[in-house]
Amino acid sequence: MRALVLGSVAAFVVALAPPVQAVPEPPAIAWQACGPEHPGFECAEVAVPLDHDHPRGATTTLALTRLPATDQARRIGSLLFNPGGPGASGLDYTWAWGTRMSAGLQGRFDVVGFDPRGIGRSDPLRCFTSEQERTDHLADLPLFPYTPAMERPFFDKYRALAHKCDKPIARHMSTADVARDMDLLRRALGDRKLTFFGHSYGSYIGTTYANLFPHNIRALAIDGVLDPQRYSSGRQIVSDRVAGREVLDEFFRLCDEARCPLGPNSKQRYEALLTAARAKPIQLGTEVWTYDQVVGYARLTGYASELWTVIAATLDDLADAAVHPAVAAAVVAPYDNMFDANLGNMCADIEFPREFHTYRAVGRYAEAGSEFGPYWWWTNSACADWPTNEDRYTGPWNARTSAPVLVVGGYFDGATDYRGAQAVAGQLPSSRLLSYAGWGHISWRRSQCAADHIYAYLLSGTLPAPGTVCPANPNPFATPASQLVTDDFRRYTHPTTAR
Secondary structure, rough: HHHHHHHHHHHHHHHHOOOOOOOOOOOOOOEOOOOOOOOOOEEEEEEOOOOOOOOOOOOEEOOOOOOOOOOOHHOOEEEEEEEOOOOOHHHHHHHHHHHHHHHHHOOEEEEEEEEEOOOOOOOOOOOOOHHHHHHHHHHHHHHHOHHHHHHHHHHHHHOOOOOHHHHHHHHHHHHHHHHHHHHHHHHOOOHHHHHHHOOHHHHHHHHHHHOOOOOOEEEEEEEOOOOOHHOOOOOHHHHHHHHHHHHHHHHHHHHHHOOOOOOOHHHHHHHHHHHHHHHOOOOEEEEEEEEHHHHHHHHHHHHHHHHHHHHHHHHHHHHHHHOOOOOOOOOOOOOOOOOHHHHHHHHHOOOOOOOHHHHHHHHHHHHHOOOHHHHHHHHHHHHHOOOOOOOOOOOOOOOOOOOEEEEEEEEOOOOOOOOHHHHHHHHOOEEEEEEEEEEOOOOOHOOOHHHHHHHHHHHOOOOOOOEEEOOOOOOOOHOOOHHHOOOOOOOHOOOOOOO
């Protein structure tokens, strides 16, 4: 009788157990030269499951590039890199930065970049037939609504994007899908464990991978870090409403200290500029600047301190034009799907509100934090009618990983504030926080101290001592132009909330 009962229980448990999913074979990679415009780099495309719940079903295509290790005799493996976004092309940024990474890593890694699914050259999500159609759809909208009358039209126009963007790839663009792709790529590249470097939103890819595949990590470094609990729950606005203004206040302080073009009293002149632009658009040469455009431009201070002198000069010209108004001008552009992909990934990951009155209420909360708050908040209204992906990952975020994670955060980062790095360092039990005391988005790009620690970790697993803080660079306004780090500001000025 006992045996009969136990047998019945066992059969019942087996019946309830979910079927064991087949693990897809890693795709074969056929590398070939990218072409003369990218010397030394190789390119490839691979097929991965469109839905990882059905690994033998439909597929989607990922575009890859790599810069092979120059020291093949001491080659460690592949470094998989993601620059952020969501929506930024991993290929473009690997072509821009791969040589620098390879040199910092002593040529011992193949530096591998990829466009995540739905982005760039990887089966891109396209909500419109052309750049012009997208421009026409958004033509009568500000970057964000800054008067009550603008709010409802903005919300309705962005909410309509869910229908325009309803494509098969849009239903499978969650960060968890990207992390599962990465684990297939790890195997395809021949690496027993993953070595990964993620910037900005790429940090969210990294933390998602760390929690889905905690035993598959050789080294994982993230720089410019999002708090995954806050981001995945739709509460990132708590940080975004204040982080940019914290950096802007540093911009004003150092501007006045160095007697920059906007000074003296740079903060007061900027506030007067905002008041003037809100009342009436400002004519500067042949350009007309509205309030939202001035705020969107000032937001760049939170990304690149090396651009501060240029930003200050432009704000100075605008401030003068507001007081002394000046007298007031078709090429078919290639389709850049960063706008579409940013929304496709963000709406797949995050359950945002559905009702206009909630967006309006949070918009007030965002604006109370700073003028940058509404910029970050209102484009989320595209997600009001956009279903989240059933395979998205929302935690927990505290997995103990097979190797410690290096978490890098800057004190004054307007896109991914320092509190995000502190949060992840507290969530992941095997992690180490490295801090940069200066200004700008992504410490690796701005601090040689931070870069050296990151390289040492990726090469050998050597972590900085607990509590290590890399010193701030000199006052950006006092730095000669010849010493400034060049950067690509395309995604910072793109009409999305890309990071």
